[in-house]
Amino acid sequence: MKWRAILGLAGVAMAGAAPAQETGEGRRLAEETRKVAVELVGQIRGALTKELELSGPMRAVIVCKYTVPELSSALSRKTGWRVTRVSLKPRNPALGTADAWEQRVLLDFEKRAERGEKLDAIEFGEVVTEPAGRYYRYMKVLPMAPVCMSCHGTDDRMTQSVRSLLQAEYPHDRATGLAAGHVRGAVTVKRPL
Numbered sequence: 001m002k003w004r005a006i007l008g009l010a011g012v013a014m015a016g017a018a019p020a021q022e023t024g025e026g027r028r029l030a031e032e033t034r035k036v037a038v039e040l041v042g043q044i045r046g047a048l049t050k051e052l053e054l055s056g057p058m059r060a061v062i063v064c065k066y067t068v069p070e071l072s073s074a075l076s077r078k079t080g081w082r083v084t085r086v087s088l089k090p091r092n093p094a095l096g097t098a099d100a101w102e103q104r105v106l107l108d109f110e111k112r113a114e115r116g117e118k119l120d121a122i123e124f125g126e127v128v129t130e131p132a133g134r135y136y137r138y139m140k141v142l143p144m145a146p147v148c149m150s151c152h153g154t155d156d157r158m159t160q161s162v163r164s165l166l167q168a169e170y171p172h173d174r175a176t177g178l179a180a181g182h183v184r185g186a187v188t189v190k191r192p193l
């Protein structure tokens with residue numbers, strides 16, 4: 001498929017500086033979509049950092065539970081694309097479970113991270129044809145940053161009260177015990193073409 005060749009097969013980094021063989025169209029799709037994903041990553045980190053500093057992890061849970069979905073919905077409304085976040089180890093399976101395409105990309109992201117690629121630079125995009133139409137699909141890694149540790153980290157990094165709250169709210173939580181520098185999940189964007 002043409003676009004796969006243009007944007008790189010799974011496993012090949014879609015580097016910030018576009019390879020010469022990329023067409024203007026492929027580059028435009030990647031650049032526009034990356035901009036929105038980067039905006040969401042920045043908004044998430046900003047909102048979490050602010051709330052953690054102001055009132056600590058118990059209240060910041062609200063940010064990840066309500067504010068982040070609101071921020072992604074706002075970006076979805078603004079762009080007309082589906083913008084959200086997913087993970088191979090979701091805390092909230094109802095919202096955070098990856099579909100087949102996303103699972104494949106996330107598995108590949110983990111391999112790329114193991115090979116030492118810089119987490120902040122890991123992304124992938126391609127045009128896909130589904131029964132409902134053609135889409136540009138794009139994902140960008142959400143790395144486990146220090147600010148994520150108080151709610152997704154190893155036991156020693158989480159307070160007992162946060163652990164109890166999360167256990168009560170998310171009985172199927174798979175998103176703890178992660179060390180900094182791992183792939184926590186990804187922003188995923190699906191835009192109709």
Ligand code: HEC
Nearest residue numbers: 060061064065085087090091092096142148151175184185
């Ligand atoms: C204060 C606690 C807290 C912090 C800090 C936190 N999260 Fe979360 N995170 C949550 C909660 C709670 C959910 C479940 C939200 C929901 O109900 O959909 C969640 C969900 C997610 C999801 C959606 C997929 C899933 O697992 O359900 C991703 C991705 C995610 N967090 C990434 C991060 C990243 C990356 C950071 C650091 C930048 C971070 N989180 C920091 C509490 C936190």
